[in-house]
Amino acid sequence: MLKSIQEINEKIRRGQAVVITAEEVIQAVAEKGVKKVAREVDVVTTGTFGSMCSSGAYINVGHSKPRIKFGGGVAYLNGVPTYAGFAAVDLFIGSNALPDNDPRNKIHPGEFNYGGGHVIEDMVSGKDIKLVARAYGTDCYPRKKLETYINIKDLNEAVLFNPRNAYQNYNVAVNTSSKTIYTYMGVLRPNMGNVSFSSAGQLSPLLKDPYYQTIGIGTRIFLGGGIGYVAWNGTQHNPNVKRGDNGVPVESAGTLAVIGDLKQMNSRWLRGMSWYGYGCSLAVGIGIPIPILSEEILSHAAVKDEDLYGTIIDYSSNYPNREPGTLGQVSYAQLKSGEIEIQGKKVPTASLSSYSRAIEIAGILKEWIQKGEFELTEAVAPLPGVDSGVSFKPLKERPIGEDYTNDGYF
Amino acid sequence: MAISRRVVLHFDKDIVGQSIVCRLAKDMDLEFNIIRAYVTPEEEGLLVMELSGAASNYEEGMRYLSQMGVVVQSLNQDVVRDEVKCTHCGACVNICPAKAFTVDMASRKIDFAGDKCVACGLCIKACPARAMEARF
Ligand code: SF4
Ligand code: SF4
Numbered sequence: 006m007l008k009s010i011q012e013i014n015e016k017i018r019r020g021q022a023v024v025i026t027a028e029e030v031i032q033a034v035a036e037k038g039v040k041k042v043a044r045e046v047d048v049v050t051t052g053t054f055g056s057m058c059s060s061g062a063y064i065n066v067g068h069s070k071p072r073i074k075f076g077g078g079v080a081y082l083n084g085v086p087t088y089a090g091f092a093a094v095d096l097f098i099g100s101n102a103l104p105d106n107d108p109r110n111k112i113h114p115g116e117f118n119y120g121g122g123h124v125i126e127d128m129v130s131g132k133d134i135k136l137v138a139r140a141y142g143t144d145c146y147p148r149k150k151l152e153t154y155i156n157i158k159d160l161n162e163a164v165l166f167n168p169r170n171a172y173q174n175y176n177v178a179v180n181t182s183s184k185t186i187y188t189y190m191g192v193l194r195p196n197m198g199n200v201s202f203s204s205a206g207q208l209s210p211l212l213k214d215p216y217y218q219t220i221g222i223g224t225r226i227f228l229g230g231g232i233g234y235v236a237w238n239g240t241q242h243n244p245n246v247k248r249g250d251n252g253v254p255v256e257s258a259g260t261l262a263v264i265g266d267l268k269q270m271n272s273r274w275l276r277g278m279s280w281y282g283y284g285c286s287l288a289v290g291i292g293i294p295i296p297i298l299s300e301e302i303l304s305h306a307a308v309k310d311e312d313l314y315g316t317i318i319d320y321s322s323n324y325p326n327r328e329p330g331t332l333g334q335v336s337y338a339q340l341k342s343g344e345i346e347i348q349g350k351k352v353p354t355a356s357l358s359s360y361s362r363a364i365e366i367a368g369i370l371k372e373w374i375q376k377g378e379f380e381l382t383e384a385v386a387p388l389p390g391v392d393s394g395v396s397f398k399p400l401k402e403r404p405i406g407e408d409y410t411n412d413g414y415f
Numbered sequence: 416m417a418i419s420r421r422v423v424l425h426f427d428k429d430i431v432g433q434s435i436v437c438r439l440a441k442d443m444d445l446e447f448n449i450i451r452a453y454v455t456p457e458e459e460g461l462l463v464m465e466l467s468g469a470a471s472n473y474e475e476g477m478r479y480l481s482q483m484g485v486v487v488q489s490l491n492q493d494v495v496r497d498e499v500k501c502t503h504c505g506a507c508v509n510i511c512p513a514k515a516f517t518v519d520m521a522s523r524k525i526d527f528a529g530d531k532c533v534a535c536g537l538c539i540k541a542c543p544a545r546a547m548e549a550r551f
Contacts, residue, residue, distance in 0.1 A: 054502065056543065116540055191506045192541050195458075199509035276502060278543040288502060288544070343518060355508040357543075360523040362502060 010296050013047045014380045022047045024374045026367035027208045027295075027306060034307040043303040048374055048381065051210040052227070052292040052366030055203050055358025056278045058189065059169035059240060060287040061099040062125050062267050065161040066136060068094055073148035078140035082124045089138070093146060097166075098124055100277075100287035113282060114187040120285025123277030125165070128157050129229070130272040163267035165229055165275070169239035171291050173211030173259035174315060177202045177335060179347065182321035187282020191357050193320055197347055200317070200354040205363040206310045206337030210293035211261070213306045215253045216391065217244070219295050221384025226263065227292030227370045230274035232379070233265025235293075238388045243397035252305065255314040255334055259388060263291065274366070290362060292370040296381050310337035317347060327399065419467035421450070421490040423533055424480065426460045435483060436462070443476045444468055451533060453512035461512055463490070463533045492534045493550045496527045500546035510541040 016022040023046050025033060030049045033042045075089040080096050084104040088097040102121035109115050128134055133154040142149045157163050178190035179197045186193050191201045206212065214220045224235040239260025246258045274290030297303045317332035318324050332347050339345050340354050373379035389395035426435070439445045445468035453461045466473060480487055503524045508516045515531040516538070518524075538547045 055504070114540075118545070191543075192510055194509070201506070201509075276544060279540075279545055280543050281540045286543075288504075341523075353509045355518075356505040359502045359504045364523065 006298050007043060007300070008047070008298060010298070010381050010383050013296050016047055017374055017377055017380050020375070020377050022374060024048045024050060024371045026364070026371055027051045027213050028364065028367065030303070030307045031207060031309045034303070039300050039304050039307070042307070043297055043300040046297050046303070048371075049213065049295045049297060049303075049306040050292060050367045050370040050374070051205075051208055051213050051295065052290070052363040052368075052370065053171060053205040053209050053358060054274065054290040054362035054366060055205075055288055056189070056280070056286045057167060057170045057289040058101055058286045060125075060165070060167035060289055061097055061121065062128070062163060062165045063095060063097040064128075064163045064267075066094045066096070066155055067159070067161055069148060069151055069153075071148050072146045073138060073140050073151050074143060074146035075138050075140060078138060080136065080138040082134050082136055083119070083127065084135070084137075085119070085121050085124050100125065101284055103285060110282060115282055115284075117279045117281070117283070117285045120277065120279075122285050122287035125267075125287055126272050126275055126277040128163065129267055129270050129275050131157060157268060164264060165233065165267045165270065166236070166262075166264045167289065168262050169241055169260045170263050170289055171210050171239070171261045171293075172204070172257055173209070173215070174254050174313075175202065175204045175257050176318040176324070177315040177340065178320045178324075179317060179332060179352065180321045181319045181332075186321055187280075188320050189280055189283045189286070190320060191355075192281060197350055197352050200340070200345060200347070200352050201357050202315055202337075202340050202354065203357040204315065204337065205358055205360055206313050206341065207308065208360070208363045208367055210291065211259045212253055212313055213308065214293075214295050214302070215248070215251075215305055217259060217388040218302055218305075219298065219384070220261070220293055221387045223382055223385035224293065225379070225382040226265075226294075227290070227366055227373070228263055228265040229267070229270035229290055231265055231267075231269030231271075233263050234382075235261050235384075235388075236264040237262040238395070241397050242389060242395060244389055244391050244393060245396055249312070249314060251308055251312055253308060253313055256316045261388075288359075290366050292366040294370060294374060294379070294381055310341060313337045315340065416470045417468065418470050418473055419465060420473065421463070421465050423488040423490060423535065424460075424462040424464070425486040425488065426462070427484060428454070428458045428460060430460065430483060430485065435480070435485065436464075438479065439466070439476050443472045443479065445472055445476050451513060455512055455535070455537060461533070461535060463513075488534070490534060493529075494532050494534050494536065494539065495529065495548055495550055497546045497548060500544050501525070502544050502546075504543065507538040507542050507547065510537050512537065
């Protein structure tokens with residue numbers, strides 16, 4: 006080990022830490038080599054800004070007079086249903102939630118103009134939010150109805166808690182069918198009319214620490230413009246996938262569950278999204294510092310777009326039907342050039358995550374560390390690694406048969 | 416009275432744009448200048464053009480187009496980008512038939528060239544940040 010996290014933190018406190026972004030480190034290594042840069046540089050900052058559907062926030066609105074218990078009842082924020090199955094006044098709002106009366110895809114493709122992600126954006130912007138709740142009433146919580154404006158500044162807690170963010174690599178999407186399809190990978194034109202991808206590539210946090218050597222549970226991060234933490238591995242975390250010679254997964258692999266105080270965040274880095282024909286989501290900005298503890302960690306952090314690959318998946322059949330099969334692999338450098346070739350056909354590409362915002366995040370995090378405002382943390386526990394046995398299992402359906410109709414669910 | 420108008424013709428994929436335009440020129444004596452022609456993702460044909468000629472002929476041309484099932488949109492609508500809302504993701508880049516969006520290779524920001532825009536409206540719903548707006 007070249008240095009410890011404690012040593013780096015002491016340098017941060019003295020304002021002497023050498024911090025560069027995951028883009029800048031590529032150039033530095035090309036010029037000076039791994040050995041030298043690993044000794045000179047203390048921290049490499051990463052960043053990503055894109056739609057991260059598995060996101061949400063929980064809030065505690067304080068007790069009304071007389072008291073009400075949302076649990077077992079229903080509660081809406083700006084007309085969007087929340088999860089109210091906790092105790093009295095805790096609520097969780099998910100980014101994909103839609104108002105009950107949203108037409109959804111009844112007229113396909115639906116517009117999805119306002120949903121949970123937009124509620125979170127409005128809340129974090131300091132706008133008043135309409136809370137409407139209905140409860141059944143108890144001796145200790147007699148109230149059955151509550152309609153009020155709430156504002157983030159008055160809430161006891163407002164916490165962003167995203168079960169799956171910052172995917173380590175992601176599918177590259179095309180449509181081989183003869184009609185336009187509307188997906189969470191954007192509008193995909195027929196006959197491979199366009200390709201979309203959604204990873205920051207050489208700036209993306211988990212692509213720069215492919216074996217989770219520094220990013221772990223408890224790691225302090227840039228989250229939505231404020232400070233957050235890695236809470237756990239994300240759902241669908243799948244470390245044991247195909248990896249390139251450089252150790253980097255060539256398909257969707259690791260994920261992070263992240264948490265942080267929503268009150269510190271801002272709407273530049275948390276944006277409600279409306280995906281035509283698909284639904285609502287939340288674009289989240291995440292930046293993670295990588296302490297350069299060894300040459301190996303540095304060489305991983307310095308991998309460039311030319312050496313990072315994504316897998317091309319057909320979203321007209323293979324993806325929806327969960328069938329295996331790909332249309333090959335392509336590097337992020339090729340994807341970012343604006344055009345790739347698939348089966349001899351030249352296809353225009355476009356990103357769905359914002360690389361310019363990713364650059365900005367890596368820059369902000371770098372500045373925070375340089376100014377001594379952000380110290381690094383030692384992971385409390387590692388993320389499940391390649392040998393952990395953790396994998397991403399499909400659902401094995403076991404039909405319920407007769408009983409199904411008797412429960413009155415649908 | 417001679418007039419000159421910029422219009423966008425929307426036609427079904429079964430209609431052949433070329434022959435319609437020829438009729439406008441031959442039978443209605445309208446001068447035309449095709450600015451752009453595309454096929455949208457929905458496989459609708461789009462023709463952006465400037466039509467000029469006698470006002471009465473222009474009216475006749477419009478009647479002919481509607482008989483043919485062609486929807487005529489006059490180019491008096493503007494599609495603008497809300498710079499605060501735009502996250503520079505890129506979801507619009509390959510949706511726009513007029514190639515009004517381009518990626519700046521250095522900053523990786525998405526440039527919007529309003530002068531190329533033909534106000535077809537496709538980007539309005541395809542932009543997940545709802546940054547593109549129609550102004551009348
Ligand atoms: S899709 Fe919308 S947010 Fe994304 S670059 Fe285009 S205009 Fe900006
Ligand atoms: S309205 Fe949008 S998609 Fe249509 S031409 Fe203008 S910029 Fe392009």
